[in-house]
Amino acid sequence: AGPGARTAAPTALAVPAARAGGCPFDPAPEIERARREEPVTRATLWDGSSCWLVTRHEDVRAVLGDPRFSADATRPGFPFLAAGGRELVTSKPTFIRQDDPEHARLRRMLTGDFMIKKVESMRPEVQRIADDLLDRMTDGRDSADLVSEFALPLPSLVICLLLGVPYEDHAFFQERSRILLNLRSAPEDVRTSQQELQQYLSGLAESKRHAPDDGIVSRLVARGELDASDIASMGRLLLVAGHETTANMTALSTLTLLRNPDQLARLREDPSLIKGAVEELLRYLTIVHNGLPRVATEDVTVGGVTVRAGEGVLCTLNSANRDEAVFPGGDALDVGRDARRHVAFGFGVHQCLGQPLARVELQIALETLLRRLPRLRLAVPFEEVPFRHDMGIYGVHALPVAW
Numbered sequence: 001a002g003p004g005a006r007t008a009a010p011t012a013l014a015v016p017a018a019r020a021g022g023c024p025f026d027p028a029p030e031i032e033r034a035r036r037e038e039p040v041t042r043a044t045l046w047d048g049s050s051c052w053l054v055t056r057h058e059d060v061r062a063v064l065g066d067p068r069f070s071a072d073a074t075r076p077g078f079p080f081l082a083a084g085g086r087e088l089v090t091s092k093p094t095f096i097r098q099d100d101p102e103h104a105r106l107r108r109m110l111t112g113d114f115m116i117k118k119v120e121s122m123r124p125e126v127q128r129i130a131d132d133l134l135d136r137m138t139d140g141r142d143s144a145d146l147v148s149e150f151a152l153p154l155p156s157l158v159i160c161l162l163l164g165v166p167y168e169d170h171a172f173f174q175e176r177s178r179i180l181l182n183l184r185s186a187p188e189d190v191r192t193s194q195q196e197l198q199q200y201l202s203g204l205a206e207s208k209r210h211a212p213d214d215g216i217v218s219r220l221v222a223r224g225e226l227d228a229s230d231i232a233s234m235g236r237l238l239l240v241a242g243h244e245t246t247a248n249m250t251a252l253s254t255l256t257l258l259r260n261p262d263q264l265a266r267l268r269e270d271p272s273l274i275k276g277a278v279e280e281l282l283r284y285l286t287i288v289h290n291g292l293p294r295v296a297t298e299d300v301t302v303g304g305v306t307v308r309a310g311e312g313v314l315c316t317l318n319s320a321n322r323d324e325a326v327f328p329g330g331d332a333l334d335v336g337r338d339a340r341r342h343v344a345f346g347f348g349v350h351q352c353l354g355q356p357l358a359r360v361e362l363q364i365a366l367e368t369l370l371r372r373l374p375r376l377r378l379a380v381p382f383e384e385v386p387f388r389h390d391m392g393i394y395g396v397h398a399l400p401v402a403w
């Protein structure tokens with residue numbers, strides 16, 4: 001080991017660490033402790049292999065913004081969060097797991113679709129979808145599961161519309177997404193789901209060749225630069241990233257606000273707080289919570305520690321988003337806070353492509369829900385809410401509410 005390098009601590013932290021502290025909205029206590037006491041520390045993964053855990057805001061941004069850290073999962077040393085993760089590597093990679101210049105070449109084909117101006121123009125359509133779903137949910141009833149009736153179908157309908165994927169098939173692709181994102185899925189189930197989604201989207205790309213529309217899949221076909229399987233990989237990434245994330249943020253944010261009645265009251269009194277409140281909820285909840293994986297391609301010093309070429313790193317966004325150095329009093333939810341420096345969407349070249357869309361969806365979903373259901377409340381004891389401890393994207397499996 002060279003200067004600055006440290007040998008592995010005798011008791012390396014086991015990851016992914018469950019959010020098993022007193023409050024299910026907080027990061028795992030051991031990750032918080034690591035940030036305070038040993039911000040770049042060794043961690044042990046599910047298969048006994050080890051990697052570095054980077055927990056402070058400054059260091060997380062340094063790693064994610066540094067091209068010497070690769071997102072290419074085919075490189076030796078890349079840290080996998082679950083057994084199923086390796087399965088995704090054998091099939092066609094998508095640009096989230098590629099480095100520049102290939103990553104940039106593919107991402108650039110989609111940037112126009114997710115530009116703020118383009119996405120802002122979708123507000124009336126997203127609003128209509130939100131209103132339709134709430135009309136249906138509340139029709140003749142006074143309670144429902146908010147996840148299945150509102151939080152999930154809203155972004156799912158929107159991403160289907162954008163891609164040109166028939167929403168009638170939602171049971172098929174939502175089930176496959178759930179398997180891909182479940183940390184406990186058997187590797188063979190991950191492989192099968194991946195292949196089925198890939199086949200489905202390849203078939204869709206082929207069909208658009210004969211019957212084009214104005215969706216993203218059709219436009220990628222018309223560009224003529226990618227074959228059907230490349231288009232299917234991209235479509236798969238957008239489909240999975242496009243609904244599970246916003247869906248979970250919507251449901252978990254609603255629950256968080258119900259548990260923080262003072263913050264909920266502020267938001268109801270002054271709906272102009274909604275944009276800032278969404279950023280604060282993104283920060284506070286950080287649903288992509290198990291750490292973004294990277295592997296060093298050279299020796300790099302991070303937070304005073306030398307990470308060797310070929311060593312894996314996990315950047316824990318949830319601990320970075322509670323870092324007192326950037327967010328004083330960060331363990332409390334404060335809808336009036338300026339939370340814009342949060343890293344809930346990642347940082348650097350892979351920073352979330354869909355963030356303008358996620359913001360519009362979340363702002364509309366939460367504003368509409370609070371405005372239309374002024375007596376919204378939890379319909380079961382808080383202890384009975386099923387949190388997604390088993391999933392790569394945090395949230396709740398169901399949210400029984402009444403109004």
Ligand code: HEM
Pocket residue numbers: 071095096097107159237238239241242243245246249287288292293344345346347349350351352353354355357358
């Ligand atoms: C990337 C979070 C919604 C599409 C990412 C990354 C994070 C993230 C943390 C970085 C991954 C990495 O660096 O390894 C979120 C959150 C969302 C959200 C918290 C909602 C609240 C969406 C939506 C879409 C989307 C609605 C749209 C379809 C993508 C894509 C990437 C990405 C394509 C890969 C970007 C690249 O590698 O260049 N997202 N996301 N996301 N997200 Fe999102």
